[in-house]
Structures are given as C-alpha cells and as structure tokens.
Amino acid sequence: MALAVIPSTSDSRSGSATNSLSVVSTVWLELKLRYPNDVDIGQVYLDAFGYPKDIPDLRTHRPPGGNALPAGRALHDPERKREAACQIVQAKVASQIKAAEHYQRHREVDLRSALRLLRELPGRCPTASVASLRGIEGAGSAAWFGVLGQLFQPPWTFPGRVRRPPTDPVNALLSLGYTFLLTRVTTACEAAGLEVQLGALHEFRPGRPSLACDLMESLRVPAVDRWVILLCNQNRVGVDQFVKDDETGGLRLERSAFQEVLRDWEQHWQGGHEEALQQQVEEFVTWLRQNEPAVAPDEDFGAE
Numbered sequence: 029m030a031l032a033v034i035p036s037t038s039d040s041r042s043g044s045a046t047n048s049l050s051v052v053s054t055v056w057l058e059l060k061l062r063y064p065n066d067v068d069i070g071q072v073y074l075d076a077f078g079y080p081k082d083i084p085d086l087r088t089h090r091p092p093g094g095n096a097l098p099a100g101r102a103l104h105d106p107e108r109k110r111e112a113a114c115q116i117v118q119a120k121v122a123s124q125i126k127a128a129e130h131y132q133r134h135r136e137v138d139l140r141s142a143l144r145l146l147r148e149l150p151g152r153c154p155t156a157s158v159a160s161l162r163g164i165e166g167a168g169s170a171a172w173f174g175v176l177g178q179l180f181q182p183p184w185t186f187p188g189r190v191r192r193p194p195t196d197p198v199n200a201l202l203s204l205g206y207t208f209l210l211t212r213v214t215t216a217c218e219a220a221g222l223e224v225q226l227g228a229l230h231e232f233r234p235g236r237p238s239l240a241c242d243l244m245e246s247l248r249v250p251a252v253d254r255w256v257i258l259l260c261n262q263n264r265v266g267v268d269q270f271v272k273d274d275e276t277g278g279l280r281l282e283r284s285a286f287q288e289v290l291r292d293w294e295q296h297w298q299g300g301h302e303e304a305l306q307q308q309v310e311e312f313v314t315w316l317r318q319n320e321p322a323v324a325p326d327e328d329f330g331a332e
Contacts, residue, residue: 098316103226112228114153117165119246124172137178142171184260193278197270200279205252214240255296
C-alpha cells in the first residue's frame with residue numbers, strides 16, 4: 029500500500045501553496061488534505077497493514093530549533109516518558125467512558141459493568157510503570173470492544189477486534205478508519221516538527237510512527253469507532269459490499285463502495301476532529317517544552 033503525498037505547488041497569482049494528499053492502495057484510495065500553506069509534504073509509504081514506513085521529513089523547514097530535540101530529550105527521560113504514557117492512556121479511557129455513557133443513555137443496552145471497569149482505570153495510571161500502563165490500556169480496549177459488540181444492529185455483528193487481516197466487515201471498517209486516522213495524525217506531527225518515530229506508550233520500532241500511534245489513541249473512539257457504528261446501523265454501507273483480499277486473506281471493501289465510505293469518513297472528520305487533533309498536537313508540544321532550557325545546547329551559537 030503506497031501513500032503518495034504530493035508536494036505543495038504555488039499559486040502564481042496569490043503566492044500561496046496548495047497542499048494535496050493522495051493515497052493509492054489496493055482499494056484505489058484518493059485522499060485530499062489541506063494543511064497550512066507553509067507546510068511542504070513529501071512522500072509516505074504504508075505497508076500492507078496501513079502503517080507508514082520509510083517516512084521522509086515532511087517539512088522543508090522547521091521553526092527555530094523545531095520540536096524534534098525537545099521530544100528526544102523528554103521521551104528519553106524515563107519519568108517524563110512515563111508521564112506522557114499516563115496522559116495518553118487516561119485520555120483514551122476518558123473517550124471510551126464518554127462514548128459508553130452516551131450509548132447507555134440512548135440505547136436499550138446495559139453497559140454498567142463495562143462502565144464500572146472503565147471508570148476504575150484512570151485512577152491506576154498515575155503510579156503505574158509504562159509496562160503497566162500498556163496493560164491498563166489493553167484492559168480498557170477489551171472493555172470498550174465488549175461495549176461495541178452490543179451496539180450493532182442486524183445484519184451487522186462484531187465478534188471482537190480482529191486485525192491483520194480483518195475477517196469480518198466491521199473489523200474491516202475499523203482497520204480502514206484507523207488507517208485514515210493514523211495518516212492524519214502522522215502528517216500533523218510532522219507538520220509540527222515532531223519526530224514521529226519516538227513514542228511513549230508505543231516503543232520505537234523501525235518503520236512505525238510511534239508518536240502518531242500514541243497521539244491517535246484518544247481519537248480512535250470519536251473519529252473512527254462511533255463513525256463505524258453510524259455507518260453500519262444507518263445502512264450507509266452494506267454487508268454485501270466486502271470482498272476477500274487475495275493478498276491478505278481478509279476482507280476489504282469493494283472498489284465501488286470504497287469511494288462512498290471514504291467520502292462519508294471525510295464528512296465525519298470535518299465535524300470537529302481535525303480541530304481536536306490540532307489541539308492535541310499543540311498541547312503535546314507545550315508539554316514537551318516544559319523545563320526546556322531557554323537556549324538548548326545545540327541552539328547556543330555562543331556569546332560575543
């Protein structure tokens with residue numbers, strides 16, 4: 029799966045730049061994104077599971093000093109890394125609680141036991157190690173996916189999260205939505221001058237944008253999961269519009285349905301999720317620069 033991000037081109041009349049993002053995949057994805065005019069976008073390649081690999085620098089320039097060095101310093105400090113991971117897990121669980129409370133109020137389903145578990149998890153985070161925080165995140169995800177399984181109307185079913193490859197239509201839609209979301213978050217991180225390979229909850233792994241994986245966690249439920257529920261229950265896609273992928277053995281949308289689903293997600297994304305992402309990136313950058321020296325050592329050109 030290849031994500032080809034087309035560089036900015038200048039408008040000769042206004043001098044402004046127009047940024048467009050096109051994604052070409054086994055389902056012929058074409059995606060357009062708009063980012064600030066001063067951000068030049070390069071190329072990003074995704075593997076078969078939608079994870080970016082061989083990511084080049086997406087910015088041709090950064091603000092003075094950028095945010096890569098503060099990120100490196102913060103995320104190599106064990107305590108600050110643990111603090112960041114704690115905030116990520118708490119934010120993700122908070123999004124799950126908010127959604128479960130919404131469906132508890134508006135659906136005839138009993139989610140009280142899942143809510144009890146979810147509400148208990150944030151209090152365990154402040155003193156937990158990074159390894160323990162990953163366990164807490166996993167427990168929250170298991171509880172949330174149990175909730176999700178009760179929210180689909182026939183003929184849709186959700187037996188639980190199955191990835192690589194997704195084996196049923198709902199899991200195929202979730203995987204597709206998470207790929208859309210990861211692409212957005214990765215691009216936003218790069219545009220902010222961040223090093224996406226360095227994460228807190230997600231350890232460094234060659235080819236994985238670990239920081240983007242971190243920052244997308246609290247957006248999974250509002251930007252993808254709740255969209256998939258609406259998409260299915262409102263019959264905006266059909267269970268007969270999925271085909272077997274000969275390469276992976278899993279399911280994917282057929283080509284004709286893909287374009288409609290992509291358009292649907294774009295409309296959903298414009299409902300405030302872009303703003304939420306930008307705010308999250310800005311807050312992360314602010315956190316990174318806490319306790320930073322007024323002039324970082326590599327930025328100190330000496331005094332005369």
